[in-house]
Amino acid sequence: xxxxxxxxxxTAIDYANGEPHLGHAFEKIGADVIARYxxxxxxxxxFLIGMDEHGQKVAQTAEARGVAPHALVDEIAxxxxxxWARLGISYDQFIRTTTAEHQEGVRALIAxxxxxxxxxxxxxxxxxxxxxxxxxxxxxxxxxxxxxxLHPTRELQWTRETNWFFxxxxxxxxxxxxxxERPAFCQPESRRNEILGLLAQxxxxxxxxxxxxxxxxxxxxxxxDGETQTTYVWFDALPNxxxxxxxxxxxxxxxxPAQLHVIGKDITRFHCVIxxxxxxxxxxxxxxxxxxxxFVQLGGERFSKSAGVKLELGEAIDxxxxxxxxxxxxxxxxxxxxxxxxxxxxxERYTADLANALGNLASRTVAMVEKYCxxxxxxxxxxxxxxxxxxxxxxxxxxxxxxxxxxxxxxxxALWQVVFRANAYVQERQPxxxxxxxxxxxxxxxxxxxxxxxxAPVAVALAPFxxxxxxxxxxxxxxxxxxxxxxxxxxxxxxxxxxxxxxGAGLFPRPEPPRPAA
RNA sequence: GGCUGGGUAGCUCAGCUGGUGAGAGCGCACGACUCAUAAUCGUGAGGUCGCGGGUUCGAUCCCCGCCCCAGCUACCA
Numbered sequence: 082x083x084x085x086x087x088x089x090x091x092t093a094i095d096y097a098n099g100e101p102h103l104g105h106a107f108e109k110i111g112a113d114v115i116a117r118y119x120x121x122x123x124x125x126x127x128f129l130i131g132m133d134e135h136g137q138k139v140a141q142t143a144e145a146r147g148v149a150p151h152a153l154v155d156e157i158a159x160x161x162x163x164x165w166a167r168l169g170i171s172y173d174q175f176i177r178t179t180t181a182e183h184q185e186g187v188r189a190l191i192a193x194x195x196x197x198x199x200x201x202x203x204x205x206x207x208x209x210x211x212x213x214x215x216x217x218x219x220x221x222x223x224x225x226x227x228x229x230x231l232h233p234t235r236e237l238q239w240t241r242e243t244n245w246f247f248x249x250x251x252x253x254x255x256x257x258x259x260x261x262e263r264p265a266f267c268q269p270e271s272r273r274n275e276i277l278g279l280l281a282q283x284x285x286x287x288x289x290x291x292x293x294x295x296x297x298x299x300x301x302x303x304x305x306d307g308e309t310q311t312t313y314v315w316f317d318a319l320p321n322x323x324x325x326x327x328x329x330x331x332x333x334x335x336x337x338p339a340q341l342h343v344i345g346k347d348i349t350r351f352h353c354v355i356x357x358x359x360x361x362x363x364x365x366x367x368x369x370x371x372x373x374x375x376f377v378q379l380g381g382e383r384f385s386k387s388a389g390v391k392l393e394l395g396e397a398i399d400x401x402x403x404x405x406x407x408x409x410x411x412x413x414x415x416x417x418x419x420x421x422x423x424x425x426x427x428x429e430r431y432t433a434d435l436a437n438a439l440g441n442l443a444s445r446t447v448a449m450v451e452k453y454c455x456x457x458x459x460x461x462x463x464x465x466x467x468x469x470x471x472x473x474x475x476x477x478x479x480x481x482x483x484x485x486x487x488x489x490x491x492x493x494x495a496l497w498q499v500v501f502r503a504n505a506y507v508q509e510r511q512p513x514x515x516x517x518x519x520x521x522x523x524x525x526x527x528x529x530x531x532x533x534x535x536x537a538p539v540a541v542a543l544a545p546f547x548x549x550x551x552x553x554x555x556x557x558x559x560x561x562x563x564x565x566x567x568x569x570x571x572x573x574x575x576x577x578x579x580x581x582x583x584x585g586a587g588l589f590p591r592p593e594p595p596r597p598a599a
Numbered sequence: 600g601g602c603u604g605g606g607u608a609g610c611u612c613a614g615c616u617g618g619u620g621a622g623a624g625c626g627c628a629c630g631a632c633u634c635a636u637a638a639u640c641g642u643g644a645g646g647u648c649g650c651g652g653g654u655u656c657g658a659u660c661c662c663c664g665c666c667c668c669a670g671c672u673a674c675c676a
Contacts, residue, residue: 096676136676271604275671278602288674314676437638445635508640591636
């Protein structure tokens, strides 16, 4: 067999300026499902996540708290990693932009652009109103009565600063061709349309360095007056995907280019415009695809710390456990658009989908195999039912494998069709009636054999979403080893005949125990 | 303002290039069953398919106008 095809996927690196929240979690969970799915599809997956730890805000926060920036970002990175461990995020690599390796990679990338495309960096004086309070330039649209709305008591200063600029405008034709010839480069389609609209307006050059803060990567070339500036955000943050491969050290080509960048829709522009232009300027291959997911809103509103619109991640995870939380987010929030988190929907979905539909199906199936077949899975099955399931499993893969994008919510919906069919099948065949008639023993065994053959593929297909619960289900059916180690290609040949089922504690206990009738 | 997408049952949404009675899940009501986690299965609700025109034998799906919502309109990472 040939070597498995590589699948290098990344998420946006998270800005080290606060604790992980629901938005961070949604992206990591979605990317984790894709990573786990691709592993089971047989790809050689490398899953990268990490932290963006430079920039003015980090330095300011550290100062305000009276700690060194390094100490601050160490603490925040630890907090993120703890959260990802709790959510079962199966990343292979965790990159931090403050490491020496990343910084050297950034400088090498910039040096390479200077070398390959010498005209792409140039010095330019930037003039504008500078707010000392924000430590940032303000454009006219941001001003209120000629003052910074955040610091109205301070006078704005008309300031002139010379920076390195990147000639992004030069790449407009290149980018237009890229999006036209490779529509999958920027997905979903709605985001690609936005980028096409942006390109139609014309691109302006962007600054690549700043002189007013130092918590960052020193720009490799001093300005003509001898000043060494600090690399500006996109030239520091975006290259993490590349520096994670070891670039520029030999061997990075084994991993680069990435197959997939999973990002939030708010940073589509940086990933679908600036990043490919940078890579092209450096003469490096482009990633295969950028997937921009939407946002999880709370009660129909966007997060807002100031308005108190936020969710305690830990509380949500504790409600029904990490797997149920993963399931809920990806079932309820379409991965190509926005969705909503509410406690009410969470409990509804948990009860209806997990406890009643799937959990109870597993429970009744295992109980009947124990009761009627001494716990051994019979050899017989119903081909018509399994054929119908096969169509749903195909729909699951079509939603998951990237061929139509990454429609994780549709993948789950397809899987639940199998669950619904199995429950209806039980009702239709009534194995408890069959069990009373010895002459119908064959029928009884076929029904129970079918149910296990319906659930086993569900356990395998569910493993990317709910790794721990899928394993519990797999073991209760009597499957050997780990569900997540079962390749999708091997599912069709799976033969549960003779498996020994185990009645477990119950996959998804109901939220409130039933009360005895009064 | 411009561009993109959307307004379909109480909620979340499917409805491919126009055509027999407009769908799914959840929730709700009633019925059935008892293997199972008081779970499951079936049936139902009578939704102006945003509003007004138009094209057509016929439009939720095409065209025009209008109303409403969301996103984008580049230095926050």
